[in-house]
Amino acid sequence: MEFYKVAKKHREDNEYMELEAIKQKYDDYLDSRLDELWEIAKYVHSNPELGFEEEKACKVQCDFLRENGFEVEENLGGLSTAFKAVYQYEPGELTVAVVSEYDALPEIGHACGHNLICTTALGTAIQTKKYMEEQKIPGTLVVMGTPAEEFGGGKIKLLEKNAWDGIDAILFMHPTSDTTRLAGECMSSTRIKIEFKGKSAHAASHPSKGINALNAANLYFVATGLLRQHTKSDFRLSGIIDSGGNTTGLIPDFASVEGSLSCFKSSDLEDYIERVRKCAEGAAIATGCEVDIEFIPGYLGRVPNETLSEVCRKELISIDEPVMDGMPFDYGGEDLGNVSRIIPICNPYVTIFPDYKISNHTEQFRDLANSSAGKRCIQVSSKAMSRTAMELFKNPDIVDAAKKELQERMKDE
Known part of the structure; x- marks a missing residue:
């Protein structure tokens, strides 16, 4: 042998x-x-x-x-x-x-x-x-x-x-x-596009008649910033305010956000998408805006x-x-x-x-x-x-x- x-x-x-x-x-x-x-x-x-x-x-x-x-x-x-x-x-x-x-x-x-x-x-x-x-x-x-x-x-x-x-x-x-x-x-990823729609008004004489879309966009970033404490360490969320008004004299009636979301597991990505969606919806509710949210699939x-x-x-x-x-x-x-x-x-x-x-x-x-x-x-x-x-x-x-x-x-x- x-x-x-x-x-x-x-x-x-x-x-x-x-x-x-x-x-x-x-x-x-x-x-x-x-x-x-x-x-x-x-x-x-x-x-x-x-x-x-x-x-x-x-x-x-x-x-x-x-x-x-x-x-x-x-x-x-x-x-x-x-x-x-x-x-x-x-x-x-x-x-x-x-x-x-x-x-x-x-x-x-x-x-x-x-x-x-x-x-x-x-x-x-x-x-x-x-x-x-x-x-x-x-x-x-x-x-x-x-x-x-x-x-x-x-x-x-x-x-x-x-x-x-x-x-x-x-x-x-x-x-x-x-x-x-x-x-x-x-990482798996998705792109994010969010549009907040409010109501324009003169910022000095009639601010109470406006609905500030830029406030909604800022509130979205606050909400997602607080979200980070409750995610795994690989959670990555980035974004910019692409549009937030045309002049300081008017309440912005439109603001748009572009961003990306990524993490390692695709199952986690689906969970994070829903949490980010709720942050955007919550920001809209809090400021009285309407919101359109689009998640564009990236690479798995x-x-x-x-x-x-x-x-x-x-x-x-x-x-x-x-x-x-x-x-x-x-x-x-x-x-x-x-x-x-x-x-x-x-x-x-x-x-x-x-x-x-x-x-x-x-x-x-x-x-x-x-x-x-x-x-x-x-x-x-x-x-x-x-x-x-x-x-x-x-x-x-x-x-x-x-x-x-x-x-x-x-x-x-």
Whole structure:
């Protein structure tokens, strides 16, 4: 029996070394294409396009994927800058998707590093395809081109069009200025629009005849401020008075409030929505105003998947990339969150090496996304995600376990 255990371990060690040698071969292939990929990243960076307008970024990706043997469907889900690219050596039981996003921010351009995200998707795609093709691996590899992450929720619109159907697991990279990590939870959110309607009157001669809508807006902020004591620590509520009168000589007959509400659990979000609604209604009653309240759904929080993330963690370590422990949460949000509630995701955040931690959506982050650190981010991310895809195609049971984990996590939502 002891001999059997030793022989079994020796066989497993040999299999690991053989697979590692295969992965290294395709890492080398990625390196041979890195300069070509970097040119695409720089092109997207120098041609920033807002959500649903990413014509150049969409075209350069679709052209590249076609040239590299993928079948490309454009106008996916009726969105002119969405696409789906597919490669299949032969049919198999698993479909793995690599997600690309490529919209920029108004005025500041690619300050969230989406030029790195989309190019990493291309790098992961060609490295994984090369492996599947040469090693004769059954299964389907997909690149999902998803527009308008910053404003518009392209991934959510594609969900509504059933464009994600048939996908078993998702790989998606985001750059960070922090240590490389595997993403944990992020926040669910909703936008808030409130309009208070009162009655105008001269502020000096007939104030008693007016109904002050601005008072209602101020009272709303007092009420929601007091609400904070009775919420969980992750409760986030922000807002501004968008309109509150036109002149100091008149009682304001109209005031509008815009804001956002976020927290980690979607069930808590629904509870907070109703509490905030009551604050607005109470403010209206107290001041004699009428009120219109609208909650506009935002992005649902990301549901992390430890099963897939640990595979990617191992691959990052294998290529000598330091990785933060655990799966840290984020206070932001992304439209991948909605998808992560249906399909298990692996979401590495890969560093772009600043000397100090900086926030994305800044000029510094934008510049780093077009630097040698950005090029290295593409290199590390593409290798790690491709290696992860190789493991999944070789061991589909991992994806079965990831799906079970997702089901368990959703019970807490």
